[in-house]
Amino acid sequence: MRDKKRRLIHILITASAASVCAFFSIPCAVTAVIQSALFLILYELILAQRRDKAMKLCDDIDRILRSDDIISFDEYSEGELSVLSAEIHKMTTRLREQNAELKKEKKFAKEALEDISHQLRTPLTSVMMILGLINSPELTENERTEYLRDLYKLLARMKWLIETMLSLSRIEADAVKFTKERVNCRRLIGQSIDTASVTAELKGVDIRTKITGDPEFVGDSHYTSEAIGNLLKNAVEHTAEGGTVTITSASSNISTEIIISDTGEGIPESELPHIFERFFRSSEYNKNGFGIGLAFARKIITAQGGKLKASNIKPHGAAFTIRFYHTTI
Structure with a gap:
């Protein structure tokens, strides 16, 4: 709508100028109309080029949103879109860095969870075995007491591991405020x-x-x-x-x-x-x-x-x- 209004104003101005020129000379009026038409064509070409460039920038942004990591903004380094493209480039660089950090943290969390599971599996197996042995009617009181002592040690170690892992995770996540x-x-x-x-x-x-x-x-x-x-x-x-x-x-x-x-x-x-x-x-x-x-x-x-x-x-x-x-x- 804005382009149509702009063209209409241009045509009205051209017609008015041609009318004034025709009052003095018909060739002058024809020349004015031709120059105006050429200017309009050149303007439309420049406008179309700018529109195409803006649309391409929009397509590149859309590709970024779809996680395309091979987009370059070098072609926008000059012209009216240079400032906008520079800011978008900064934004995408930061987003890529954050994405890489999130992937790293996700991998780290996965490995940590696997490690904790592995570390807890052995003492848990021992706990289950001890619980099975304690129920045996053939055990003496001294043997049962020894098994209970071993059970307590295993549970204490598991408790220490879980609490230490939670504290370590809080420190690494900057959730701990150390006093000075x-x-x-x-x-x-x-x-x-x-x-x-x-x-x-x-x-x-x-x-x-x-x-x-x-x-x-x-x-x-x-x-x-x-x-x-x-x-x-x-x-x-x-x-x-x-x-x-x-x-x-x-x-x-x-x-x-x-x-x-x-x-x-x-x-x-x-x-x-x-x-x-x-x-x-x-x-x-x-x-x-x-x-x-x-x-x-x-x-x-x-x-x-x-x-x-x-x-x-x-x-x-x-x-x-x-x-x-x-x-x-």
């Missing part, structure tokens, strides 16, 4: 030792502390205590009866360190780069665990701007070093 407060390392280490002291006592492992001065850092005491508790649990598990787990802490002008070391067999050198990977299970070091505690500890520390690294110590044993810097580096 002055954390006293002496008090923090004392709280962390309480969570591992029973296991250490039952296994005959001695937990010692070597704290120099009164070290502090800025962070979240609750989650950091969970991280240290996981590291202590790991150290106790890999220390033989009669061995020692030592927690050392000190502070400098640059950082505050907390080191958890043990007198176990250490970590195979080839596996040190992978020890913090989720569900990584060493042929020797993590063969009896779920492979999630160390990943959880590192996620907590790094989420607060700290560092956590693993190393071996001489003559034997492993050490996990937590470092919180006083300033961002």
Whole structure:
């Protein structure tokens, strides 16, 4: 409708100009009409080209909505549509990045779910077997008590795995808000030792502390205590009866360190780069665990701007070093 109105106005103007020119000279009027017709044809061609280009851009947008990833906007880099095409290009680039991230997260969630299912399958099978054995009338009271103790341990491990996975997922989804407060390392280490002291006592492992001065850092005491508790649990598990787990802490002008070391067999050198990977299970070091505690500890520390690294110590044993810097580096 707008184009028809525009053409009608153009024809009226041409007719009026031709009438005026005819008053002076017929050839002048003819020339005016021809020039006006040529201008109208040229205008229509340009308008058609712009319309075709706009329609092609609409088709490209439609292809993007259908997840076509091989569309280029280079042909729109010049002309009236250049600004619009540039903004659409930015939008599609961002959408592709988000789509790739969603696919990655979907794959990660699928693998994590498969890993959890696999990790729970073995203890669940053991639980079912123990429940079947407990009902046997031939069991003595001592045997039944032993089976109940094993059942409790299995259920406790399963509970720990589920809670740890939920906490890890919340941290990775940025759903956890870490507090920033002055954390006293002496008090923090004392709280962390309480969570591992029973296991250490039952296994005959001695937990010692070597704290120099009164070290502090800025962070979240609750989650950091969970991280240290996981590291202590790991150290106790890999220390033989009669061995020692030592927690050392000190502070400098640059950082505050907390080191958890043990007198176990250490970590195979080839596996040190992978020890913090989720569900990584060493042929020797993590063969009896779920492979999630160390990943959880590192996620907590790094989420607060700290560092956590693993190393071996001489003559034997492993050490996990937590470092919180006083300033961002």
